[in-house]
Amino acid sequence: MKTPTALFRLLSAAAFAAVLAAATALPAAAQVDLTRFVWLGDSEGAGFTAHCLTKRVQVDSPSQVIARANSVSDFQQPIVNDPGLGGCMVLTSLAPSFSYEPSTGTPANLALPRPYNNLSIPGCAIGDMVRGTSSANTAGTCGTFMDLILRNAATQWGPMITQANLLNPTFVVLENAGNDYLGAVLSGTVIDGVTVTPVAQFTADVNTALQTLASKQKNGIVTTVADVTSIPFATTIPPYVTSGGKLVLVNGAPIPLLGPKGCATGVPACSIPPTTIVTLNAAAYMPYGYGIPCAVAPTLPYCNYPLPAAAIDANHPGALIYPADVAFLKQRGADYNTAIKAAAAAVGYKVYDLNALLVRAQAGFDIGGMTVNASYLTGGMFSYDGFHLTPIGYAIWADDMIKFINANFPNTNLAEPDMSTYLIAGGTNGGLSGPYTAPYVWSPLTDAEKASAIEQIFTLDFARTLASFIPAHRAAAAAGPAEPAQRFERATRLDPMP
Amino acid sequence: MFKAIGTRLAALVLVGLAVALPAARLEAAGFALFEQGAKATAMGGAFAATADDPSAMFFNPAGNAFNDKFEMMGGAFLVLRPTAHLDGENPYPGEGYSTNMKKGPYWFGYGYGVLSLSKDVKLSLGFWSPNGLGVPWQDPDTFRGRYIAQRTDLRQLAVSAQLAFKLSDAVAIGGGPELRITDVKLSENLGAVNPFTQRYTDIAHTSIVSTGTPIDITWTAGVLIKPCDRLRVGLSYHAGVKTDLSGYAQFGQILTGNPQFDAAVSQQLPFGKNVAASTSINFPSVTAFGIAYDLTPKVTLEVDGNYVGWSTFQNLAINIEGLPAKNVPQGWQNTWAVRAGASYKATGGSWLAAGFLYDQTPQPDSNAGPLLPDSNRTGVTIGGGIHLAKAFELQFSSMFLWFHQRTITTNQDNFSATYQTFAILPNVGFKSTF
Numbered sequence: 019m020k021t022p023t024a025l026f027r028l029l030s031a032a033a034f035a036a037v038l039a040a041a042t043a044l045p046a047a048a049q050v051d052l053t054r055f056v057w058l059g060d061s062e063g064a065g066f067t068a069h070c071l072t073k074r075v076q077v078d079s080p081s082q083v084i085a086r087a088n089s090v091s092d093f094q095q096p097i098v099n100d101p102g103l104g105g106c107m108v109l110t111s112l113a114p115s116f117s118y119e120p121s122t123g124t125p126a127n128l129a130l131p132r133p134y135n136n137l138s139i140p141g142c143a144i145g146d147m148v149r150g151t152s153s154a155n156t157a158g159t160c161g162t163f164m165d166l167i168l169r170n171a172a173t174q175w176g177p178m179i180t181q182a183n184l185l186n187p188t189f190v191v192l193e194n195a196g197n198d199y200l201g202a203v204l205s206g207t208v209i210d211g212v213t214v215t216p217v218a219q220f221t222a223d224v225n226t227a228l229q230t231l232a233s234k235q236k237n238g239i240v241t242t243v244a245d246v247t248s249i250p251f252a253t254t255i256p257p258y259v260t261s262g263g264k265l266v267l268v269n270g271a272p273i274p275l276l277g278p279k280g281c282a283t284g285v286p287a288c289s290i291p292p293t294t295i296v297t298l299n300a301a302a303y304m305p306y307g308y309g310i311p312c313a314v315a316p317t318l319p320y321c322n323y324p325l326p327a328a329a330i331d332a333n334h335p336g337a338l339i340y341p342a343d344v345a346f347l348k349q350r351g352a353d354y355n356t357a358i359k360a361a362a363a364a365v366g367y368k369v370y371d372l373n374a375l376l377v378r379a380q381a382g383f384d385i386g387g388m389t390v391n392a393s394y395l396t397g398g399m400f401s402y403d404g405f406h407l408t409p410i411g412y413a414i415w416a417d418d419m420i421k422f423i424n425a426n427f428p429n430t431n432l433a434e435p436d437m438s439t440y441l442i443a444g445g446t447n448g449g450l451s452g453p454y455t456a457p458y459v460w461s462p463l464t465d466a467e468k469a470s471a472i473e474q475i476f477t478l479d480f481a482r483t484l485a486s487f488i489p490a491h492r493a494a495a496a497a498g499p500a501e502p503a504q505r506f507e508r509a510t511r512l513d514p515m516p
Numbered sequence: 517m518f519k520a521i522g523t524r525l526a527a528l529v530l531v532g533l534a535v536a537l538p539a540a541r542l543e544a545a546g547f548a549l550f551e552q553g554a555k556a557t558a559m560g561g562a563f564a565a566t567a568d569d570p571s572a573m574f575f576n577p578a579g580n581a582f583n584d585k586f587e588m589m590g591g592a593f594l595v596l597r598p599t600a601h602l603d604g605e606n607p608y609p610g611e612g613y614s615t616n617m618k619k620g621p622y623w624f625g626y627g628y629g630v631l632s633l634s635k636d637v638k639l640s641l642g643f644w645s646p647n648g649l650g651v652p653w654q655d656p657d658t659f660r661g662r663y664i665a666q667r668t669d670l671r672q673l674a675v676s677a678q679l680a681f682k683l684s685d686a687v688a689i690g691g692g693p694e695l696r697i698t699d700v701k702l703s704e705n706l707g708a709v710n711p712f713t714q715r716y717t718d719i720a721h722t723s724i725v726s727t728g729t730p731i732d733i734t735w736t737a738g739v740l741i742k743p744c745d746r747l748r749v750g751l752s753y754h755a756g757v758k759t760d761l762s763g764y765a766q767f768g769q770i771l772t773g774n775p776q777f778d779a780a781v782s783q784q785l786p787f788g789k790n791v792a793a794s795t796s797i798n799f800p801s802v803t804a805f806g807i808a809y810d811l812t813p814k815v816t817l818e819v820d821g822n823y824v825g826w827s828t829f830q831n832l833a834i835n836i837e838g839l840p841a842k843n844v845p846q847g848w849q850n851t852w853a854v855r856a857g858a859s860y861k862a863t864g865g866s867w868l869a870a871g872f873l874y875d876q877t878p879q880p881d882s883n884a885g886p887l888l889p890d891s892n893r894t895g896v897t898i899g900g901g902i903h904l905a906k907a908f909e910l911q912f913s914s915m916f917l918w919f920h921q922r923t924i925t926t927n928q929d930n931f932s933a934t935y936q937t938f939a940i941l942p943n944v945g946f947k948s949t950f
Contacts, residue, residue, distance in 0.1 A: 087606070384930055385607070390709070396711055409714070433606060436608070437606070438609055442716055449714055450714055451715070
């Protein structure tokens, strides 16, 4: 039998060993260090708004908001001097109608001798972030801005993920709001493998991106993609005929808009199902009568013609997403997010649910008695283009992400931004209506116009403007919709409604 | 003589109504008021067992049973706030932002009369302000909480007739009905995102004002026991009451400078009209327990506990005709307050007193904000009474009240701030004994 002293020693040794084991088992402190904070992303990460990339709003990109709130001293972005690039939309009438600022912004920070902290490139999908190096191997808007932001013609620093690692980052955010399938909604054309990235490709790319980033920095976040069927671009126009902002009712029932699918043989246009998405592209067609029964608007030249369910040509995007395609896109978003979560788990990155934030935006955020929501034009969250955020929206996102970081990373207490800067002042530099003075004047309304100012949503000007959301469409839109490629003879029109 | 006394009592009540109605300011936690007598206040509000002046109508109705003379008592408080400060926190209204409540003094009054109907039965008439609230923010048009509240006023007057019965030399009971007269005024700005600037902008100012004199009836009762010469135990209860208020809302447009937006706004709100509005408030019950002990014939100590049934205040529903109902969750909790006081009887009937109190706030963090930034509070009190004539005593007291600094970051309106308040409540009153 052991003596008490021996027993005491044994217990002491056991206790010491237990303490030592417990201490060594403790996870390493994961305090977030923003000293070399890097954000990889797309237009939302870049601070793109209302059809343009401009300094007035870039200074309030979500990454810059986070960095500024936490006094990161050398956070660099590819700033484009006002009036920016792309042609910022300016609301000139509540009718509504817009004008565009000139797209003459010049780079303000092109000679930075290192990669930018905010490497977000408008228009880029996940594959572009992994492989894209220049407009030579990347199409569309992403390629155009890639040359400006990655600067590989001069630096040869490589694609976005490589440049991020060159910074030896202390914290990483990989943001991808949904360019892998947003184009399907913007163009009104849903084709897997063409306007929608296949899941296998997306999964491979997101794994490559996160593994590459995690090889350099284990502390990081990846965002979910947004549900592209829930943005104002897809939710503002109801699938029914409206007048003065209100549903037109016949015998108490709303009148569905007309589309080309599911119609009886020989009938080119028929009622769209109630869960069909009518995108803002429809505003380019409806003033001419597309989608509207002649029984309602007999004087419109193309009444009883269907709204297009796919792009007619390069200048005329589709305006309808039928329920089957809506379900497909929702499932595709869910599949992307499943892939993101699995890839993040594999490398230890946290998943920030950007989609959940945008869903919450539909109900609205109450900040000091001020309500910000996803309503088009008046909600404050989304900009005039219907899918990019405003400085207010970017700041809400940044604040929510800071809360997420503080809740999910041990020993971390990042400072939140001062939201009054965004809500009341419009942004650090005043937001889109900030210091740049656009060459436009307010359009005063007559008394008659005042009476219906906020009700007349779909005027011709508005139609032209919205059709120009996709840059390739702008020239055509400025001149008004062209003759439709898909023309129906008057004889094929539907009978007037009783 | 009785007619003359009755006339005096009626006059007292009428004057009191005029005096008390302008009064509004919270100085007990929540919006209950406990400063209903100079001597009681000087003792920190610990008076349920002493209850030896006409303010017993509030502190313990049974106390007047031991009063064998005709007594009248009245007075008024000033509420001074050298400090009533708000420091903003991120994300809103933002670090670096600070403001104050207006420092203009509030005041309220009270008045009581006690008449002996017989050796063991006493009739008392009186009025006081059982609840009151005043939260006026400086520079209301630039106050960053202006979309929640710019100014909040709640005023309530209680008018009561009570009977007190001395059951024996050691036991008394008392009680009676209370009429509660309440009015409320809320004012705030309304804002919206200006589509042209994509900034949040003031578009209207609205005031909601209750009208008429809504009178609700509740009741109060108390018991006072003297187990021995030097010990007294008191228990009193004021029942809660639900008040339905109606009035109107007025909207005034604030022009943004953009004629289109202003025109659109003008079509959305009923500017220039009085729109019917209504609300309901559940006022809490108040239970007071007290033990008083005469250390010497001249020195008395008392300790009280007050239990306030604030859990009845769960919602503030504001209905404005033609607009969506606004329901502000309150979620208040029942609270305790601890009060202690000591009094010293000087020669000639004069007295000195001092006291201490600690009062819990019923308001959860989620609800503390510009509408009412309540907090726990600690107070010390001092006061005295001077016999200036055989039938006239001048009373004075002062309460020094420290509202505990409270930092709120989980407010339901997402208004994060640190609040600091210090108040001084000087009181002057009189007591006449005939």
